[in-house]
Amino acid sequence: MKQWLNRSSKDTRWGQAIDAVALLFFVFFVLGPLFFVFSKAANLEFSPAMQEALVTSFGIAAAVTAIDLLMGIPMAWMLARKRFPLKELVDTLIDLPLIIPTSALGLSIALFWGSSGLGLLQPGIAMIVLLHIAFTFPYVVRTTQAAMLELDGDLARAASTLGASPFLAFRTVWLPLVRAGAVSGALLAFTRSLGETGATMLVAGAAKTVPILTVYYKNAAPSDLNAALTLSAVFLIASALIFVLVRQQLGVKRMRLGQVNAQLERRLSRLGQVSDGASLLFLLAIVLLPSFYFLKFTDLNFFSGPSLQAIGISFAVAGAATALSFVFGIPLALFIASNKRGSGLVKLLNELSMIMPTVTIGLSLALFWAGRAPEAVVLVLAHTAMIFPYFVGSVSEVLAEMDENLTQVARTLGATPLHAFRTVVLPLIKPTLVAGLVVAFMRSVSETGGTLAVSQNIQTVPILIVNLSKAGQNAQAASAAVLLLALSIALVLVLRWSSKKKW
């Protein structure tokens, strides 16, 4: 129990009011709009094309996740436990693909591997896999690395004093103990790959993933709405099942060792440097270079009126959505972390909102808000619904892990709960809050799939990029992306810098 979150009787009423507001916001502005789409489903039917799209989507996600793990775990190991020149730099580079708007990323990957670049691939499944690796690789590396950093280094040293070669120590000690971290990163990669729409459209060619088929149905004719809904429903249920099943496998599991081939493991240990080299090469050639290839196509002459206007819109929407998420997200995160009645259910619903494909989100939001509010407001609310669950998820996780003794000490020293929250909890979760805000903002700025579904006349930058690149105007598209990227980086730096100062 998180005692410190249970307010004393004096402020119970205030506390309940805050909980109620946060919950109402969550239900009416996030959950409701997100899941509204399923209330529109009339007669569900399942066609062979849908079946094929499902297989394609899950196949791609599985391949992407497998490659992420295979290359990401050695990468994480190298970053967490080894020292090498330029380590700091490599550590920073890993996150970079995440700050590129996904539509620009799609454009960049298509240019790099396609006929404008290396000319190795045509748009299609292989290109989708490469695109998805570029934006999911960082998740797997980061979560695995974090788990490795938390692990007591003496465990591996103990294994080596007991005669284990480095590879054996890695296999029997490190790997089982960082499994939870790696799996949760893989799960994130898997669901992101399943749901990504905007960038995938630019590299898919004739291949049809579920989100692409959904967009197709939605655009083809209003009568096909049912097909889009059926597909979304089946897709969501399958994703949720996988999510919940894998989630249960987390946590440290007992292991049995069995026979060890000591000679072989010793020989494998000598491959350490080969694997390090391979990881770095992978990062460079598969993740970084393709992701930033679009820079080559930028042309300063194209920083024109439409792209500046689109940037203004993107930032305004992202700013408003982030602010809403912040204001209503913190109380909800506190509620989830408090272990009060119903907090478990809210947590699950919040997680389900995260695995929803963006195009389904877009579809649902468009239907929910249609005609009820001006387009700009709908856009902000749609983005809020998309980024809110991520913000709440990361903040509540840190709150749940926090050492409650700290706040109890504060309270024995005479602090009121609010004061304890402000002076003890808030400073401790500040890094997470700032990171959460940055991630939320960047997600909103670069969101494509869902925005496509709700926007009619208002163009955000990602929409502009999609439209331009579909029209074959690569230089214009790349230039708009660069402008957005530069401004986003500047904004993130300002946020980071200002967050270092006292609040």
Add this chain to the structure above:
Amino acid sequence: MQMPHIQIRNVSKYYGSVKALHNVDLDIEDGEYVVLLGPSGCGKTTLLKIVAGTVEPSSGHVSLAGRDLTRLPPEDRGIGFVFQNYALFPHLSALENASYGRLARGEAPEKAHRIGQEMLKLVHLAERADAIPKELSGGMQQRLAIARALATGSKLLLLDEPTNALDAHIRTELREELRRMAKQLGLTVVHVTHDQEEAMALADKIVIMRQGKILQAGTPKEVYEHPATPFVANFLGEANFLRVTFEDDRAQLLGRPVEARLRGPHIACIRPESLRLDDKGAKIRILGSRAFGPFYKYDVDYNGLSLRVRATHDKSDATHVSFDPADVLYFSEPDEGLEKALSAV
């Protein structure tokens, strides 16, 4: 079976500008129970890890039975190591933990588990073979860590503050058990602690460290009775330090003349139990007292200096203090000053 005769020669270790170890020399004989004693941060763990091979020295050599170990990775050294927080594998059962060393060397699981089981029996954990570490109590975890280290067949055991995390009475019990086991199995042990009582109780040889250097090595009796520096005297038990000045081999100490072949200012060191509370000698005033059961401790004031005195009987109405000049140790005034010379860092 190897014959542990460990030679540590001129070993230094730097972490950036931190000198964790500085020109350390130490010999450890076969079958010896050696205790490394020193305040925390003085480099004990670093020295132990250099012997085990998990830390590389910045310079110097370590050899075992005549073989230079310096470049050998830990997995090829065959040295048992019990880590400060035990570092038990949380995902393996007690039996798998204990068998890990044998399995890692490619031994068949049946044989490895048989030896693991024997080791568990040795440390009275045979009943808990299936438990995972977090299901075991602190004392059990410590014994499991020892069983795991011994199961490799190593005759050399390095223990890093093995009793630190335990309750006081279990600590004393395990300490005795450790020494009995070491002697029974013919082990060579290097045991790290910052607890002087533990060191006195266990050691064949005590090695006292401070600030990355070895100050003195010897039997408990030697180092207690003939401490090499004021720090050693103070760290092993208690001591009173008084400034004296010798002229013609004579000086005044606590109101009486003492003789020694020394010149100029020195520091006299008298243990609390070497001072006698009495009705003759130097005039004192008792400031406070405390009964410890088998003995009493007094804080007394002598001319504005405070002294610590220990007595076997109640001496609350004493007015004077006296001593036997043979019990006094003299140190030359440390360059850094007495206070600095006594502090841990």
